[in-house]
Amino acid sequence: MQGVARQFFTLAVVYALAGMALGLAMSISQDHGQMPVHAHTMTAGWLMSAVFAFFYHLLPSAAQSRLAQVHFWLSAASGIGLLVGLFFLLAGNAAIEPVVAISSIGFYAVFGLFAIIALRAIWAPARAGAGRDGTVLR
Ligand code: HEM
Numbered sequence: 001m002q003g004v005a006r007q008f009f010t011l012a013v014v015y016a017l018a019g020m021a022l023g024l025a026m027s028i029s030q031d032h033g034q035m036p037v038h039a040h041t042m043t044a045g046w047l048m049s050a051v052f053a054f055f056y057h058l059l060p061s062a063a064q065s066r067l068a069q070v071h072f073w074l075s076a077a078s079g080i081g082l083l084v085g086l087f088f089l090l091a092g093n094a095a096i097e098p099v100v101a102i103s104s105i106g107f108y109a110v111f112g113l114f115a116i117i118a119l120r121a122i123w124a125p126a127r128a129g130a131g132r133d134g135t136v137l138r
């Protein structure tokens with residue numbers, strides 16, 4: 001694994017370590033108030049980033065585009081902004097709500113960018129009749 005795939009998988013592992021630590025903290029304290037942060041860190045963080053990592057690993061042509069780097073950095077910034085912001089919001093810091101709102105919209109928009117990268121990568125080679133180069137997910 002290399003390039004943007006490795007970056008996404010590294011980010012996924014960081015999310016998993018942080019999200020599970022929060023899950024353990026919730027269990028030990030018997031205070032589940034941060035459940036939405038834990039749930040999103042594990043699913044939107046660990047699972048989605050791991051899916052992105054394997055996607056780019058399987059389709060090197062998509063991984064090599066400049067857009068893939070834009071996808072990684074905007075995804076990391078909006079995802080971390082969303083989760084850290086939500087943590088402080090649920091801890092009672094209402095002033096941080098705009099950060100959570102902007103990060104959420106950003107996270108959705110960045111998924112839109114991934115949709116373009118992914119759909120272009122899986123459909124374009126077939127259209128060009130060059131689908132047997134080993135880079136196409138079948
Ligand atoms: C050290 C491991 C983990 C601990 C201690 C832990 C702990 C918890 C706790 C205490 C809750 C709140 C339950 C509630 O209030 O109803 C929870 C919910 C949740 N956890 Fe974990 N968790 C762990 C690992 C994971 C993993 C690996 C995933 C997914 C990959 C995950 C996904 C979720 C989700 C999606 C919810 C929300 C469930 C719902 O909507 O009711 N957790 N977890």
Ligand code: HEM
Pocket residue numbers: 035036037039040043044047048104105107108
């Ligand atoms: C723009 C991004 C997203 C926003 C704004 C968002 C918002 C929300 C909201 C408002 C809830 C209900 C929380 C509650 O009732 O306590 C929720 C629940 C949930 N979401 Fe998301 N979500 C987003 C992305 C995702 C993604 C990408 C995943 C998984 C890949 C996901 C997985 C879940 C799960 C498992 C729950 C149930 C656990 C919980 O209640 O916290 N979400 N989400």
